[in-house]
Amino acid sequence: DVVLTQTPVSLSVTLGDQASISCRSSQSLEYSDGYTYLEWYLQKPGQSPQLLIYGVSNRFSGVPDRFIGSGSGTDFTLKISRVEPEDLGVYYCFQATHDPPTFGSGTKLEIK
Amino acid sequence: QVQLKESGPGLVQPSQTLSLTCTVSGFSLTSYTVSWVRQPPGKGLEWIGAIWSGGSTDYNSALKSRLSISRDTSKSQVLLKMNSLQTEDTAIYFCTVLREDYWGQGVMVTVSS
Numbered sequence: 001d002v003v004l005t006q007t008p009v010s011l012s013v014t015l016g017d018q019a020s021i022s023c024r025s026s027q028s029l030e031y032s033d034g035y036t037y038l039e040w041y042l043q044k045p046g047q048s049p050q051l052l053i054y055g056v057s058n059r060f061s062g063v064p065d066r067f068i069g070s071g072s073g074t075d076f077t078l079k080i081s082r083v084e085p086e087d088l089g090v091y092y093c094f095q096a097t098h099d100p101p102t103f104g105s106g107t108k109l110e111i112k
Numbered sequence: 113q114v115q116l117k118e119s120g121p122g123l124v125q126p127s128q129t130l131s132l133t134c135t136v137s138g139f140s141l142t143s144y145t146v147s148w149v150r151q152p153p154g155k156g157l158e159w160i161g162a163i164w165s166g167g168s169t170d171y172n173s174a175l176k177s178r179l180s181i182s183r184d185t186s187k188s189q190v191l192l193k194m195n196s197l198q199t200e201d202t203a204i205y206f207c208t209v210l211r212e213d214y215w216g217q218g219v220m221v222t223v224s225s
Contacts, residue, residue, distance in 0.1 A: 001173060001174075039210075041157075043157070048206055048208075048215035048216065048217060048218060049149075049157065049206075049208075049215065050213060050215070051210070051211075051213035054211070060213060090156075092156065092157055094157075094159075094210075096210070099170060100159060100161075100170065100171070100172050100173055101147075101159045101162075102159060103149075103156060103157040103158065103159060104156075105156050106156040106157070
C-alpha cells in the first residue's frame with residue numbers, strides 16, 4: 001500500500017502567519033491518465049473531516065484562497081497563508097491514485 | 113439537501129460481527145461512490161472500503177478478509193459488515209462521498225466484553 005508521510009506531526013503558528021505541511025508518498029501519485037489524485041482534508045475538533053484541496057491544487061467549493069496546494073510526483077505541500085483561528089485542527093493528505101486509497105498520518109495545527 | 117447518517121450498535125463483543133448502516137438522502141447511490149472511513153480514539157483516519165456507483169466494491173487490503181460492503185438502493189442504504197472484531201477495531205466509523213465532501217457525523221463503535 002502507498003504510505004503517505006506527513007511532516008511536521010504538529011505545528012504551532014501565530015495568527016496571521018503562514019503554515020506549511022508536507023506530504024511525501026512512497027510512490028508517484030500521477031495516474032496513467034495524467035491526473036494526480038492527491039487531496040487534503042481538515043478535521044476540526046469534534047467534527048467530520050472536510051475536503052480542502054483535490055487534484056493537488058484545486059480548492060474545493062467555499063475554501064478560502066488562503067489554502068494553497070502544490071507538488072507533483074511524490075512530494076506535495078499544503079500552505080496556509082494568514083492563519084486564522086478557524087484553521088486549527090488536524091490536516092490529512094489522502095491519495096486515491098493507487099488501490100487501496102490511503103491517508104497520511106496527520107498534522108495537528110495549533111494556534112500560538 | 114444531502115445527508116448521510118450512520119447507525120449501528122455502540123458496543124460489540126470481541127470476535128463478534130459488526131453491522132453498520134449508512135442511510136443517505138439527497139442523492140442516488142447509483143450516481144456516487146460511498147466510502148467508509150474509521151478513526152480510532154485520538155488517532156488518524158483509515159480508509160476501510162467503498163462501494164462504487166456501479167455496485168462493485170473495493171476494500172482495504174488489511175481488512176479485506178473480514179469485511180463486506182453492500183447496498184440496498186431501494187432503501188438508499190450502504191451496509192458494512194466486519195467480522196472477528198478485536199479491540200483495535202474500536203473507532204468512530206464514518207460513511208462519506210469523498211469527492212463531494214459529503215460526510216456523516218460518524219458512529220462510535222466500542223469493541224469490549
